[in-house]
Amino acid sequence: AQRVTQPEKLLSVFKGAPVELKCNYSYSGSPELFWYVQYSRQRLQLLLRHISRESIKGFTADLNKGETSFHLKKPFAQEEDSAMYYCALVPGGSYIPTFGRGTSLIVHP
Amino acid sequence: SQTIHQWPATLVQPVGSPLSLECTVEGTSNPNLYWYRQAAGRGLQLLFYSVGIGQISSEVPQNLSASRPQDRQFILSSKKLLLSDSGFYLCAWRDEENDGYTFGSGTRLTVV
Numbered sequence: 001a002q003r004v005t006q007p008e009k010l011l012s013v014f015k016g017a018p019v020e021l022k023c024n025y026s027y028s029g030s031p032e033l034f035w036y037v038q039y040s041r042q043r044l045q046l047l048l049r050h051i052s053r054e055s056i057k058g059f060t061a062d063l064n065k066g067e068t069s070f071h072l073k074k075p076f077a078q079e080e081d082s083a084m085y086y087c088a089l090v091p092g093g094s095y096i097p098t099f100g101r102g103t104s105l106i107v108h109p
Numbered sequence: 110s111q112t113i114h115q116w117p118a119t120l121v122q123p124v125g126s127p128l129s130l131e132c133t134v135e136g137t138s139n140p141n142l143y144w145y146r147q148a149a150g151r152g153l154q155l156l157f158y159s160v161g162i163g164q165i166s167s168e169v170p171q172n173l174s175a176s177r178p179q180d181r182q183f184i185l186s187s188k189k190l191l192l193s194d195s196g197f198y199l200c201a202w203r204d205e206e207n208d209g210y211t212f213g214s215g216t217r218l219t220v221v
Contacts (some may be wrong), residue, residue: 009150028191035211044199051208076139076198088210089219095141095203097210101152 002027004089006100013077014108021072021103023061023087032090033070034097035061039083047085048072057081077107111136115213122220128173132200136182138164138195138209141203142183144175145197147215153199183207195220 003026013019033050047056050063052069061072070087072075087100115132122128134140144156155168165175173190176184183200184213200213 003143006152043214044147046207046209049209073144094160097143098152098155099145102148109158 002031002089002091002098003089003096004100006085007105008103009101010104010106012106013081019074019077019081019105019107020071021085021087021105022063023070023072023100024096025068025070025087025089027089027091029092031092033061033063034088035059035070036071036086036088036099038086044086044095063101071091077105079107079109081097081105082107110219111204111206111211113202113211113213114199115216117212119217120219122190122218124192124220125189128185128190128218130185130198130200130218132183132185132213133181134183134202135170136200137181137202137205138153139180142177143182143201143203143210145199145201147199148196156198157185190220192220194218 005024006020006075013061036044036047037047038044059074063070063072086102086103088097089096112135141160145153145160147153156165159165159177162177162180173187198216201210204211
């Protein structure tokens with residue numbers, strides 16, 4: 001069975017510092033990978049999909065199949081980035097997402 | 110437009126009482142639907158998913174059940190709640206248009 005690991009429960013940085021939220025996965029096939037974000041008192045929402053290779057709110061994520069990782073990065077963190085971030089994997093041919101345990105990002109002024 | 114509605118937003122129920130949480134989707138047909146439970150430090154745990162009316166798959170054994178009486182309606186139920194059923198329950202659907210998963214606003218259930 002597939003597994004998603006987010007090794008950090010909490011990541012605390014200062015405004016303007018670079019941010020990297022780690023996501024490692026175990027799955028033998030070709031997965032779909034996503035990052036979801038949940039701001040305080042808001043619903044969980046899609047941030048990035050690996051297939052679109054887009055940058056949203058300054059965040060990017062690259063799928064590294066060799067290292068089975070999908071880390072989320074932003075060069076300069078902003079206070080409004082403070083939120084809970086979840087990495088999710090969907091096995092190829094499936095529509096059942098598996099989520100990591102989440103990383104709480106706190107950006108200090 | 111496509112939206113997902115989930116209610117109630119909060120619920121306080123005594124141990125042993127029944128539960129019914131409802132989720133409806135608008136603007137799409139035959140969606141894949143999901144129930145997750147979100148717990149601090151434990152992420153999102155998939156409880157049930159459905160690919161069509163009357164088709165329910167359970168991911169974990171528990172005190173809960175799910176039903177899909179209509180195409181765009183997904184219900185989470187329990188006959189007798191336990192204290193351990195307390196949590197934050199999220200409904201979601203596979204959003205083909207945006208190639209992702211869209212979540213409802215959630216229900217905070219407290220069993221007392």
